[in-house]
Amino acid sequence: MKIAVTGATGTQGGAVARLLTERGHDVRRVTRNPKHPNDVHGDFDDPASLERAFAGVDGVFLMTPLSDPNEVAQGKAAIDAARHVPHVVFTSATNADRGTGIPHFDTKAEIERHLAANHPQWTVLGPAAFMGAEGPVALPIPPDLKLYVVAPEDIAAMTVLAFEQPERFRNRRIDIASDRLTGPEMAAIRGTEFIEIPLAKAERYSADLAAMFRHHTEIGLDLDIAALHAEFPEVGWHTYADWIATRTS
Ligand SMILES: NC(=O)c1ccc[n+]([C@@H]2O[C@H](COP(=O)([O-])OP(=O)(O)OC[C@H]3O[C@@H](n4cnc5c(N)ncnc54)[C@H](OP(=O)(O)O)[C@@H]3O)[C@@H](O)[C@H]2O)c1
Numbered sequence: 001m002k003i004a005v006t007g008a009t010g011t012q013g014g015a016v017a018r019l020l021t022e023r024g025h026d027v028r029r030v031t032r033n034p035k036h037p038n039d040v041h042g043d044f045d046d047p048a049s050l051e052r053a054f055a056g057v058d059g060v061f062l063m064t065p066l067s068d069p070n071e072v073a074q075g076k077a078a079i080d081a082a083r084h085v086p087h088v089v090f091t092s093a094t095n096a097d098r099g100t101g102i103p104h105f106d107t108k109a110e111i112e113r114h115l116a117a118n119h120p121q122w123t124v125l126g127p128a129a130f131m132g133a134e135g136p137v138a139l140p141i142p143p144d145l146k147l148y149v150v151a152p153e154d155i156a157a158m159t160v161l162a163f164e165q166p167e168r169f170r171n172r173r174i175d176i177a178s179d180r181l182t183g184p185e186m187a188a189i190r191g192t193e194f195i196e197i198p199l200a201k202a203e204r205y206s207a208d209l210a211a212m213f214r215h216h217t218e219i220g221l222d223l224d225i226a227a228l229h230a231e232f233p234e235v236g237w238h239t240y241a242d243w244i245a246t247r248t249s
Contacts, residue, residue, distance in 0.1 A: 003163060004028040004054050004085075006042065006078065007063035011130060012091055015156035016061050023160060028057060044074035050081035059087040059163045064111060066104060075111030079118060087121045089162050091155060094126045094148060094175040094221050102215055103208045112173065123162045126175035127155050128223065131240060133247045137187040138195040140202035140213045148177035148221055149186075151238040158235055175223045179240045189241050 003020055007013030008029035020027045021038075030042035030053045042053035044064070054060055060082045064075045075090075082088050092112055096105040115122045128148035141147060158176055162169035187194040199217075203210040215221075229237050238246070 001058040001163060002026040002028070002056065003059045003061060004030055004040070004042075004057045005061045006030045006044075007061075007065070008039070009033075010063070011152050012063050012127070012155050013061060015152040016159045019153070019156040019160050020163075023164075025160075025163075028053060044078060045070065047077045047081055050078055054082050054085055057085055059089065060085050061159055061163075062088055062090045064108070071104070071107045072110050075108075076114045079111070079115050083119065087123070087163060087166050088115060088119055089123045089125065089159050089169075090115055091159070092124050092126045092173075094128045094177065094223055096126055097124075097173060098222070100215050100219075102211045105212070116171070121166060122171055123169040124173040125155060125158055125162070126173065128175070128177035128221065131178070131238070131243050133190065133244060136192045136195050137183045137190065138197055139183050140197040140199045140210065141183060141217055143184050143194060143196060144182060145217055146180045146182050147186075147216065148180050148223055148225070149240060150176055150178045151243045153243075154178045154235050154237055158232065161232065161234060174228070175221075176228060177223050177225050178237045178243070180225055181240055186240060189244050 003025055005013045005017045005027055008017045009031050017027050017029050027038055029039045031039050032043045034041050040053045041049055043049045062078050064071045092108040093105050096108040097112055112124050128150045131149045131151050183194040199210055202213060
């Protein structure tokens with residue numbers, strides 16, 4: 001299959017492009033700064049460039065950059081540019097469709113609605129927090145709160161499965177996480193320390209991210225990891241410990 005991957009120079013798109021390539025698909029890596037043979041120019045602020053980048057492909061992997069004030073306009077423009085593409089897989093965020101009031105979740109919900117209303121074949125994946133490996137585990141959450149986390153490689157595996165088995169993923173919205181554990185548990189796996197950042201301090205850095213962590217603490221995400229992993233065993237879901245081991249080995 002020929003698949004255009006947005007955000008291909010970033011975390012999610014990079015993992016998706018790598019796995020699609022490994023599985024023998026023809027990947028168009030969409031970026032504002034093409035450097036490699038499979039790169040094509042595409043800018044979310046230039047809809048004509050997206051039309052060109054998506055011309056003739058079988059699928060589009062769509063991500064939208066975080067906290068851009070134009071995220072909704074960019075997402076909608078990309079969906080419109082993909083109107084002739086047989087299948088669009090959009091990566092959103094866990095429970096973004098639940099009216100959480102978290103700004104960067106609500107923007108994604110608006111993009112999700114535009115996709116569902118305007119495209120005949122779509123899949124929305126709602127990833128939890130991406131697994132990270134750098135520095136201390138410094139988060140504005142209490143030490144006993146279990147955080148849902150996802151390996152970018154598992155987002156990629158779900159995406160590739162969706163493109164390869166479109167009927168199984170047809171017009172479905174699926175929240176995804178690989179593991180669930182506390183900040184101190186993550187820190188122990190990494191051999192580092194857990195630092196609980198005061199929420200007020202996080203608020204000064206980003207009201208949007210602070211709203212997300214407040215939601216995690218006071219309401220919590222609704223995601224059934226056991227059911228997810230039972231439905232999609234092919235993904236080979238990473239535990240956090242497994243994923244950290246792959247980074248350090
Ligand atoms: N971090 C988390 O824990 C988490 C969890 C759930 C959801 N999310 C969501 O994931 C998204 C970020 O994904 P990511 O971390 O994979 O991205 P990333 O690593 O931050 O990379 C950003 C990508 O966006 C592309 N980009 C930025 N502006 C662009 C534009 N105007 N036109 C075309 N491409 C543009 C960049 O490509 P070029 O610079 O090459 O053009 C780059 O590939 C955010 O929406 C965030 O809310 C994050």
